[in-house]
Amino acid sequence: MTTDTASPIPSDAEQFGKPLQGWRLRLYTIIFEADTRAGKLFDVVLIAAILLSVAVVMLDSVEALHQRHGRWFDVLEWCFTLLFTIEYIARLVCVRRPWRYARSFFGVIDLLAILPAYLAALVPELHLLMDVRILRLLRIFRVFKLTEYAIEYRLLSRALANSRRKILIFLSFVLMVVLVLGTLMYVVEGPEHGYANIPTSVYWAITTLTTVGFGDITPQTNAGRFIASLMMLLGWGTLAVPTGIVTAEMTSMRRRPVTTRTCHACLTEDQAADANYCRHCGAKLSPYQYDREEEQPVRR
Structure with a gap:
């Protein structure tokens, strides 16, 4: 396992x-x-x-x-x-x-x-x-x-990097959905209704799944409208998944100990978040101005 x-x-x-x-x-x-x-x-x-x-x-x-x-x-x-x-x-x-x-x-x-x-x-x-x-x-x-x-930008970039495997798996699932349903719409609607080929149908599937809906290609048959409605409903949940993945990772990172303090005397990095003295030279460390997890002043 x-x-x-x-x-x-x-x-x-x-x-x-x-x-x-x-x-x-x-x-x-x-x-x-x-x-x-x-x-x-x-x-x-x-x-x-x-x-x-x-x-x-x-x-x-x-x-x-x-x-x-x-x-x-x-x-x-x-x-x-x-x-x-x-x-x-x-x-x-x-x-x-x-x-x-x-x-x-x-x-x-x-x-x-x-x-x-x-x-x-x-x-x-x-x-x-x-x-x-x-x-x-x-x-x-x-x-x-x-x-x-900005620390917040770095936090977001690290959260995206840590979530890249989950996001790639999710995007592969989305790719399979648009390929299958786009091809199905090509079969159901056909070139006479604007679905000239499979790439065009996949383009329509992407705009529909993402709830963009340019309206340049629209289904004309009842079966096509049913597939389009299904994709629109599926799009709501699809947009929420990557947001939840990244948000969960950012929450997890904010709960981890922050070890980015630097000693001003010897310039040694990675001092413990709750340390009062430098682990290398013993100089007194300046206190944090705030705690990143709770965003409240730290007791000094």
Whole structure:
């Protein structure tokens, strides 16, 4: 008998390699950790820069604003690009496995945040191949950088990763349902009613099961309407299953001990949630501001 246990997700220190000492260790603590005052300030500044840069991209897409303030938008864009470039280089420098970080999800997002501006400046021929605004739209990927600075985003991503096996099994079941019922609708309705082939019928089954219902293809026979009604009722329960899986996993994770505290003296991670002193150097640990499970102030 086997149990469905989720594999532990490696931390940033394990995945990218935390420096052992020196200025790289302090830089790593500021960039990748948020327990220190400098780390919190770094996160706040980066969050503000990300939001402002995305706002500039959105405002620059308005033709009237682009014609009137296009020069200022370009100046702001280069300021944000230089800021994110410095951040990207600093992340690569302070980890022991920079190539692994560059290939990670956040490493790719960091690259996409700065790449469009440099491509447009270094390769003028791109103007002949495509409108540079299309290239600049890649800057909107900066919004994904927000997920790196909020514990809630990381909690959600870990819950999705831990639930991936259950979700994949559920999606395979949904795929079988739409294939079977889509093929059945192709047999029942036929090309004369818009179900020209099985892929088109499967497309109709997906839109019906997800309760979207574009209405571009509709059943005309009583048997087809019966199948469509069955799929609509089935869609209610189908949409609730993945939500329940992820919610259950998030609840389970919130009940687990939180061990992300960092000693401000020696920068040792993974201190126990209820510890008062560092397990490595013995320095006094700063207390938690709140308890994540109950969201109530911790007794000090």
